[in-house]
Amino acid sequence: MNDDYIHIVLADDDEDDRLLFTEAFDELKITTKVNTYNDGVYLMDYLNGEDAIMPNVLFLDLNMPRKSGMECLKEIKANDKFKDMAIAIYSTSASEEDIENTFVQGANIYIKKPDNFKKLKKALSEVVTLNWQYHTNGLNKDNFLLRL
Amino acid sequence: MKLFIKFDFNAVCRQVLREKLDEIDVKYNILGFGEVDILENLSSEKYDELASALGNYNIEIVENQKSILVQKIKDAIIDMVFNEETNVNVKTSVYLADTLGHSYGYLSNLFSEVTYTSIENFIILQKIEYTKQLVIKGNLSLTEIAFKLNYSSVAHLSTQFKNTTGITPSAFKRIISKRREINL
Amino acid sequence: MQLKAIYKAPWFVKSIFVVCFFIIFFVAGVTYKSINDLSESSDLVEHKYEVVIELEQMFSYLKDVETGQRGFIITQDSIYLKPYFSGRENINNSFAELKELTRHNPEQQIFLKELNVLIDDRLANFEESQRFILKRYNDIESPSFSPIFREGKQLMDDIREKIKSMIALENKRLEARQRDHKDNLKVTPMFLYLVLLLSLLLMVGAYYKIMFDLEKLKKTNLKLEIFKESANQSEIVSKHGNWIWNIEEDIYSYSDNLYRLLGEEPQSFKATTDNLMKFVHPDDVEKLRGQIEKMMEEKNLPFIYYRIIQKNGNIKHFKAYGKTLVNNDGGRRLLGTTTDITDEIESFKALEERNLELERNNKELSAFNHVASHDLQEPLRKIQTFLSRLEDKEEENLSESGLVYMSRIKNAATRMRSLIDDLLQFSRTNKADKVFEVTNINLLLEAAKQDLAEVISEEKALITEETFPVINVIPFQIQQLFVNLIGNSLKYRAKHRIPEINIGYEQVLAENEPTIANAKQEAYHKITFKDNGIGFDNEYAERIFILFSRLHNKDEYSGTGIGLSICKKIVENHEGHIHACGAPNIGATFTVYLPVV
Numbered sequence: 001m002n003d004d005y006i007h008i009v010l011a012d013d014d015e016d017d018r019l020l021f022t023e024a025f026d027e028l029k030i031t032t033k034v035n036t037y038n039d040g041v042y043l044m045d046y047l048n049g050e051d052a053i054m055p056n057v058l059f060l061d062l063n064m065p066r067k068s069g070m071e072c073l074k075e076i077k078a079n080d081k082f083k084d085m086a087i088a089i090y091s092t093s094a095s096e097e098d099i100e101n102t103f104v105q106g107a108n109i110y111i112k113k114p115d116n117f118k119k120l121k122k123a124l125s126e127v128v129t130l131n132w133q134y135h136t137n138g139l140n141k142d143n144f145l146l147r148l
Numbered sequence: 149m150k151l152f153i154k155f156d157f158n159a160v161c162r163q164v165l166r167e168k169l170d171e172i173d174v175k176y177n178i179l180g181f182g183e184v185d186i187l188e189n190l191s192s193e194k195y196d197e198l199a200s201a202l203g204n205y206n207i208e209i210v211e212n213q214k215s216i217l218v219q220k221i222k223d224a225i226i227d228m229v230f231n232e233e234t235n236v237n238v239k240t241s242v243y244l245a246d247t248l249g250h251s252y253g254y255l256s257n258l259f260s261e262v263t264y265t266s267i268e269n270f271i272i273l274q275k276i277e278y279t280k281q282l283v284i285k286g287n288l289s290l291t292e293i294a295f296k297l298n299y300s301s302v303a304h305l306s307t308q309f310k311n312t313t314g315i316t317p318s319a320f321k322r323i324i325s326k327r328r329e330i331n332l
Numbered sequence: 333m334q335l336k337a338i339y340k341a342p343w344f345v346k347s348i349f350v351v352c353f354f355i356i357f358f359v360a361g362v363t364y365k366s367i368n369d370l371s372e373s374s375d376l377v378e379h380k381y382e383v384v385i386e387l388e389q390m391f392s393y394l395k396d397v398e399t400g401q402r403g404f405i406i407t408q409d410s411i412y413l414k415p416y417f418s419g420r421e422n423i424n425n426s427f428a429e430l431k432e433l434t435r436h437n438p439e440q441q442i443f444l445k446e447l448n449v450l451i452d453d454r455l456a457n458f459e460e461s462q463r464f465i466l467k468r469y470n471d472i473e474s475p476s477f478s479p480i481f482r483e484g485k486q487l488m489d490d491i492r493e494k495i496k497s498m499i500a501l502e503n504k505r506l507e508a509r510q511r512d513h514k515d516n517l518k519v520t521p522m523f524l525y526l527v528l529l530l531s532l533l534l535m536v537g538a539y540y541k542i543m544f545d546l547e548k549l550k551k552t553n554l555k556l557e558i559f560k561e562s563a564n565q566s567e568i569v570s571k572h573g574n575w576i577w578n579i580e581e582d583i584y585s586y587s588d589n590l591y592r593l594l595g596e597e598p599q600s601f602k603a604t605t606d607n608l609m610k611f612v613h614p615d616d617v618e619k620l621r622g623q624i625e626k627m628m629e630e631k632n633l634p635f636i637y638y639r640i641i642q643k644n645g646n647i648k649h650f651k652a653y654g655k656t657l658v659n660n661d662g663g664r665r666l667l668g669t670t671t672d673i674t675d676e677i678e679s680f681k682a683l684e685e686r687n688l689e690l691e692r693n694n695k696e697l698s699a700f701n702h703v704a705s706h707d708l709q710e711p712l713r714k715i716q717t718f719l720s721r722l723e724d725k726e727e728e729n730l731s732e733s734g735l736v737y738m739s740r741i742k743n744a745a746t747r748m749r750s751l752i753d754d755l756l757q758f759s760r761t762n763k764a765d766k767v768f769e770v771t772n773i774n775l776l777l778e779a780a781k782q783d784l785a786e787v788i789s790e791e792k793a794l795i796t797e798e799t800f801p802v803i804n805v806i807p808f809q810i811q812q813l814f815v816n817l818i819g820n821s822l823k824y825r826a827k828h829r830i831p832e833i834n835i836g837y838e839q840v841l842a843e844n845e846p847t848i849a850n851a852k853q854e855a856y857h858k859i860t861f862k863d864n865g866i867g868f869d870n871e872y873a874e875r876i877f878i879l880f881s882r883l884h885n886k887d888e889y890s891g892t893g894i895g896l897s898i899c900k901k902i903v904e905n906h907e908g909h910i911h912a913c914g915a916p917n918i919g920a921t922f923t924v925y926l927p928v929v
Contacts, residue, residue, distance in 0.1 A: 014710075016714050016718075017714075020717055020721075023721075030264075092709055092710050092713060095760075096808065100319065100322070100323060100326075103315075103323040103327075104323050104326040104327050104330065105327075105330070106327065110314070113713055114713075114717070115712070115713045115716035115717055115720075115749065116716060116717060116720045117717050117720040117721050117724060118720060118724075120717065129264055129265060130273075132264075133263075133265065133270075133273060136263075137222065137226075137273075137274075138157050139273075139277050140277070140280075140281070142324075143277065143280040143281070143284070143324070145313055145314075145315060145320060145323065146313055146314055147313065147314025147315050148314055302772075302775065303774060303775060303778040306775055306778060306779070307778060307779070307782050310779065310782060311782070316779065
């Protein structure tokens with residue numbers, strides 16, 4: 001993990017959210033590279049591309065046109081190529097049903113989009129730190145569940 | 149089909165280390181967690197060869213003394229949490245200072261500086277990871293796990309689990325078992 | 333009692349008739365016998381006279397012989413000898429006749445033999461004396477004639493004596509016989525009379541019995557008639573019909589109303605399976621036939637459902653049930669009831685439709701909730717996030733009033749957030765999937781406190797609690813209940829006091845708790861939340877649980893008026909009760925009762 005940066009990818013159809021997301025990472029002290037995609041189809045096109053750099057953490061909005069976050073999640077989990085990638089759900093919904101469902105389908109992290117920029121920054125920082133810890137300390141990633 | 153495997157991370161690492169060190173044909177002693185004593189001069193070619201061979205396993209050669217010490221702190225903590233024999237009722241700070249021969253303040257600062265997290269958080273993280281393992285195994289009740297990990301009460305463990313992971317131990321167990329149902 | 337029982341027994345009349353029959357038979361027998369006896373005795377009399385006459389006849393022949401001989405002796409005229417010669421033959425004939433007549437009487441036979449000897453002697457005596465008479469005309473003067481003649485007289489006397497005794501014997505026999513008959517004839521009529529009297533009595537008894545039974549039968553018939561009528565009425569009212577199927581003989585009988593149910597006049601066609609099948613809905617024929625067959629094999633059958641089509645085209649739904657009864661003599665009969673359940677089915681369908689509609693409404697409602705959770709929250713969240721960006725980055729560039737406006741916008745947004753959150757929570761407690769789990773309540777309380785950790789530490793609130801047992805609850809709802817109640821106490825804390833909340837537990841009996849005296853369950857878990865907050869006037873104790881009802885101005889306290897409604901909803905979901913009581917400026921106590929299962 002002595003790469004130059006942590007690679008972050010976000011798929012979200014909401015422009016405001018993408019903006020806030022990148023701004024939040026910009027303000028964090030961690031060196032990160034953030035790529036955003038407008039929906040699930042764009043995201044999967046990128047991930048399935050040959051020269052794709054696997055992100056360390058992938059953030060998925062659940063409600064997206066064309067291909068929802070849940071569909072992306074299932075697709076990614078079905079492909080061994082992506083097994084090292086931590087997946088964070090990044091959604092407005094706080095329904096217990098949604099949360100448990102995504103965890104069951106293989107998501108590692110569930111973030112309810114916060115209504116405050118500071119909270120957003122804190123949440124994203126926590127995700128990255130914890131993910132890094134899992135990575136560096138050889139913890140069992142199957143047990144990596146985090147809800148923020 | 150999916151297999152669920154339990155492994156000893158350290159044993160695996162030792163085995164890999166031994167194989168790779170044998171490959172470059174040098175005399176060595178594996179001292180303990182994260183320390184290898186090379187008993188002869190290592191040529192730079194051999195060093196590179198070893199580094200890249202270990203790199204394939206995500207094992208890196210840490211030269212920085214600070215990193216080494218942090219690794220030792222982590223190992224000591226993991227040992228403390230996971231190993232029942234060393235799981236003594238001494239305060240962690242005292243235990244770490246005694247084991248590593250540095251003041252706790254020094255260790256704490258060093259740890260935060262290198263890992264961006266505190267020793268306390270790291271301990272909690274490890275304890276919760278251990279709890280997760282035990283919960284999944286299902287042999288012990290949460291009360292028994294709390295006792296085993298020196299928590300004052302189930303509620304305390306439960307709260308810490310929730311604070312660390314955002315979900316309750318029972319929800320965690322439910323999610324993992326549902327995942328297995330899907331994958332089997 | 334026993335007599336009465338015999339009297340009432342069904343075999344009573346029958347046996348009386350049997351007895352009477354035998355009596356009459358007996359009487360006829362007795363009568364026949366006595367008539368027989370009578371004719372026998374007259375025969376006997378006749379017989380006696382014949383014997384007597386014959387004896388006298390014979391004697392008279394003998395006398396004729398004697399007289400003839402004597403006449404000859406006197407007159408020497410041979411004309412007098414004629415009876416003498418014919419007399420012998422007549423005597424023999426008479427004797428043969430007598431022998432025949434007394435054939436059955438050994439006593440008379442002996443007498444007859446003796447008589448025979450005497451007669452033979454007499455006749456020999458005649459011969460001897462005749463020799464004297466014929467040889468010499470005056471030979472009768474000879475000394476040897478006189479003794480012969482005297483002997484003749486002697487023999488004649490003996491014969492007379494013998495005949496006399498024979499007649500006496502006949503008389504004696506007749507007398508004995510007649511004495512017997514007289515006795516018989518004296519007893520028989522009496523006996524017959526008594527027997528006939530007895531049979532008359534029996535007949536009278538039987539008659540009364542028959543009349544009594546007939547009366548009873550009439551009454552029973554009347555009752556039966558009434559019962560049948562009421563059964564008919566009830567069949568019509570409850571829309572069902574009865575049928576009996578004699579399996580062995582394959583004979584059906586349908587009650588009138590069954591015909592009516594089929595839309596036909598009562599008894600207007602022959603009751604058979606095939607005729608019934610003509611009415612059955614084509615789709616159900618196969619099924620019904622199968623079930624009828626099954627019904628024969630198994631004794632009892634669950635309800636059979638099928639449809640029929642009436643002549644006028646109406647489709648009716650029938651429900652039938654049959655039960656096999658086995659007679660004493662092994663004959664099997666299937667008793668069945670068929671009910672027209674068309675109305676039930678229709679109302680059931682209507683109900684189902686209404687349920688579907690309700691379900692649709694519920695779905696719409698939950699879709700609305702989803703919209704509220706997602707689409708309303710999204711812009712609000714952005715407003716809040718960008719506000720926080722503005723606050724962080726541009727605060728120093730804002731004027732004094734700009735800062736005030738911003739804080740007002742922030743407050744409004746926060747309030748909207750809590751409204752949306754609370755509404756969502758409320759609708760979520762309404763949701764159908766309520767999974768009960770046996771849960772450690774202490775853990776739920778701990779989790780609730782964790783949820784409120786920020787406020788608790790901010791207000792330095794003091795929360796004390798007792799130990800709870802495990803209870804069967806919907807865990808997340810109970811946690812929500814705890815959060816809301818503790819949150820409520822913290823929100824309505826008294827300004828100058830450190831908030832204290834005491835959470836108590838005890839298990840109680842409903843009858844000992846005035847507030848839930850009429851509860852369904854006997855025992856309840858009673859959980860009390862007692863605080864030292866601003867309290868409220870008890871007259872509002874009911875109102876505070878109503879949705880959107882608030883006791884305070886929203887500028888003073890930030891409540892949405894939903895929190896306690898959620899509490900009530902949750903407790904109702906658990907079939908429990910919640911009550912509040914308060915005292916202004918002293919505190920409030922919320923009591924939750926959850927049933928002990």
